[in-house]
Amino acid sequence: MSRYLFDNTDARTPDRFAVLESCYDHVSRRRLELTGLAPGWRCLEVGGGGGSLGDWLAERTGPDGEVTVTDIDPRWAESRPHSPQVRLLHHDIVNDPLPGDGYDLIHARLVLIHLPERLQVLDRLVRALRPGGTLVLEEFDCHWSPVLASPDEESEALFDHVQAALLAQLQKAGADPLWGRRVLGAMRRAGLEDVTATTYAESWQGGTPGIDLHRVNAQQTEAGLRADGVTEAELQRFYALLRDPGFVVNSPPLISAQGRRRGR
Ligand SMILES: C[S@@+](CC[C@H](N)C(=O)[O-])C[C@H]1O[C@@H](n2cnc3c(N)ncnc32)[C@H](O)[C@@H]1O
Numbered sequence: 282m283s284r285y286l287f288d289n290t291d292a293r294t295p296d297r298f299a300v301l302e303s304c305y306d307h308v309s310r311r312r313l314e315l316t317g318l319a320p321g322w323r324c325l326e327v328g329g330g331g332g333s334l335g336d337w338l339a340e341r342t343g344p345d346g347e348v349t350v351t352d353i354d355p356r357w358a359e360s361r362p363h364s365p366q367v368r369l370l371h372h373d374i375v376n377d378p379l380p381g382d383g384y385d386l387i388h389a390r391l392v393l394i395h396l397p398e399r400l401q402v403l404d405r406l407v408r409a410l411r412p413g414g415t416l417v418l419e420e421f422d423c424h425w426s427p428v429l430a431s432p433d434e435e436s437e438a439l440f441d442h443v444q445a446a447l448l449a450q451l452q453k454a455g456a457d458p459l460w461g462r463r464v465l466g467a468m469r470r471a472g473l474e475d476v477t478a479t480t481y482a483e484s485w486q487g488g489t490p491g492i493d494l495h496r497v498n499a500q501q502t503e504a505g506l507r508a509d510g511v512t513e514a515e516l517q518r519f520y521a522l523l524r525d526p527g528f529v530v531n532s533p534p535l536i537s538a539q540g541r542r543r544g545r
Pocket residue numbers: 283285289298301302327328329330331351352353354372373374375389390391392395396
């Protein structure tokens with residue numbers, strides 16, 4: 282059974298979506314352009330979160346296009362003005378019937394990584410494409426976030442300790458922190474053709490917007506982190522470290538993979 286660890290009812294969720302949009306929307310847009318995205322296309326954006334990419338897809342597909350954005354809890358996309366061409370759906374990609382089929386393009390960023398049923402969902406998404414249609418999945422490889430600069434060795438060890446505990450929380454909820462490095466192979470096995478991928482990462486300095494993803498993730502899972510032995514003092518030092526300009530960590534690499542359904 283699917284259980285998304287980072288509950289969208291949490292008031293800090295917009296902070297997560299703000300980081301994802303500011304750090305990764307430009308990467309996603311470039312990858313989506315490579316699909317040949319054109320006016321009139323029918324697009325499905327799965328687990329659309331804050332909804333920014335849905336709006337961008339609507340701009341690019343124009344008045345003759347169709348963009349459906351789904352989420353198990355689309356409250357944050359609903360709460361901001363969005364294009365009239367975007368259909369927002371309260372929808373569970375694991376359990377609900379698909380909202381349509383014959384899509385030219387299906388995109389999901391950082392959604393399947395959380396779903397224990399990710400391979401079944403992948404098969405469903407492939408079947409929902411038109412022949413020749415394109416699936417783009419963008420996923421983190423959470424096991425490659427090296428510390429690039431640190432005020433001292435203790436701080437580096439603290440970051441690694443909290444990060445390991447956070448990955449354990451993700452795994453307990455059914456996420457696969459290594460899904461990013463597995464996604465291309467899974468897409469090939471699901472029958473897609475011309476599967477390619479690019480990987481994007483950048484340095485995140487303490488006190489800059491990107492590194493805030495680590496704060497929001499830790500704050501939303503504090504109870505589980507404490508239960509797994511992270512102390513209150515460690516958590517407070519961790520939050521202070523994320524504000525320290527002397528600390529720099531590599532962002533989790535985002536692997537953007539695309540593949541085409543057979544046929545024309
Ligand atoms: C990490 S966020 C990513 C949001 C957005 N795709 C982005 O990259 O900015 C994961 C999103 O997937 C949604 N989600 C989780 N499980 C889902 C499911 N079973 N069906 C649809 N959406 C789901 C969550 O509600 C959340 O908005």
